[in-house]
């Protein structure tokens with residue numbers, strides 16, 4: 197394992213023992229610094245305490261947890277997970293019943309409210325705040341009707357902390373620090389919850405990058421990260437601005453996408469951002485690109501095909517591209533269990549990940565879900581887990597998994613069982629639960645690529661109308677990009693996933709909304725004048 201030599205900026209953020217906010221560019225070591233801080237804090241905690249480490253996605257949380265636990269480091273009773281799972285496990289399930297009565301564990305958790313459920317609420321909310329929750333009796337009525345709406349979890353948690361002495365006491369007694377990654381994607385309710393937890397006495401660390409804000413459509417607002425940087429009384433501000441991941445020419449290109457006045461980094465090497473127009477459709481583009489991958493492998497530019505990622509704004513583009521790719525590949529899509537989005541569905545996903553090997557050991561599952569059970573039960577749980585790994589018959593797998601889910605505390609899983617039946621029936625879904633193979637080229641949307649890094653990026657969808665998203669105006673020539681700021685950040689995220697080289701691909705044919713092919717025009721992003729001289733065109 198290579199040793200980590202922190203820069204002065206990184207070391208200062210690692211050493212600071214007060215509440216801090218870190219703003220950082222892509223590849224500057226945000227995750228690395230968070231890991232170092234957590235590993236520095238946990239040895240000094242008593243065995244019943246831990247830190248709260250919140251990340252935006254489950255994948256990011258697994259990655260952070262793995263990096264914190266490297267070399268058998270004991271992270272004590274730390275929580276690693278998304279903000280929704282923190283709210284649910286640590287506040288809503290144990291404490292909401294004490295304020296609103298009833299049993300939160302009996303409620304159905306829904307990602308989106310259907311039209312009937314929406315009728316309970318007097319307003320239309322994207323991601324409600326605690327004030328909205330307190331002033332609209334519909335939220336309690338929704339709970340009384342057995343519904344817990346995920347978008348209201350942060351507001352509900354703040355409501356609980358404001359109204360329950362025992363909830364406040366519990367968080368203080370159990371946790372010493374709170375960390376939140378990707379703070380630029382926090383909603384107002386999540387921001388207020390973070391501040392509240394800090395006010396309880398925990399030392400707080402928020403980490404983020406305004407320019408990587410890509411979830412504004414669901415209520416996230418980068419302003420909250422900015423607000424922390426200006427709150428000098430409560431947060432020391434640290435900036436990390438050295439990109440350790442990307443070749444300087446990639447940093448220059450990506451930074452100029454955001455800021456036409458960005459002062460370029462001087463470098464003597466070639467430029468490793470390429471633009472390529474490929475004749476035909478996305479399928480044709482894949483047929484064209486496949487020999488490039490063979491060539492890179494042959495010349496040892498990359499060690500494995502999995503070092504190459506194909507990124508696109510739209511999943512449908514990746515699907516079309518995949519039909520022409522001659523290499524083994526993996527297309528990351530949401531499985532039917534992700535679509536359900538409940539806590540139970542998440543655990544079920546992990547059981548499948550364990551069955552198919554992406555979660556390597558039974559111990560990983562035990563540490564995550566069964567740590568609170570008496571030690572004498574562990575041998576039996578290990579045996580049951582091994583049983584699901586070996587099980588080849590679907591209904592027997594479901595029965596065994598249901599037994600484990602019951603042990604964790606779930607008692608209703610019919611919807612999840614049906615999702616597992618669907619997954620089992622389709623190889624492309626089953627594949628999502630297996631470890632990535634070295635020979636698999638990785639295909640994913642730009643949204644899903646956040647936080648990841650690859651040697652080579654092929655960035656699709658560089659046609660006008662595809663990316664940035666464009667909609668028709670009153671006249672045919674009207675230019676109307678409804679989410680330009682967010683799409684610009686998304687483009688920036690995509691380009692900065694590349695270590696060695698980024699290739700921007702435009703196809704001469706583009707499929708329109710009706711599914712018909714027509715001649716494409718270059719994307720708005722390819723016309724930005726500040727990018728001249730910062731890329732090579734390849735033919």
Ligand SMILES: Nc1ncnc2c1ncn2[C@@H]1O[C@H](COP(=O)(O)OP(=O)(O)OP(=O)(O)O)[C@@H](O)[C@H]1O
Nearest residue numbers: 201202203222223224225226227228440441647648
């Ligand atoms: N001081 C350092 N020296 C050399 N490499 C480093 C250093 N700090 C971080 N790195 C490497 O740089 C890469 C990016 O680090 P990391 O993933 O922590 O960045 P990040 O800021 O979380 O990235 P992003 O926001 O783009 O996902 C990693 O491969 C990491 O190992």
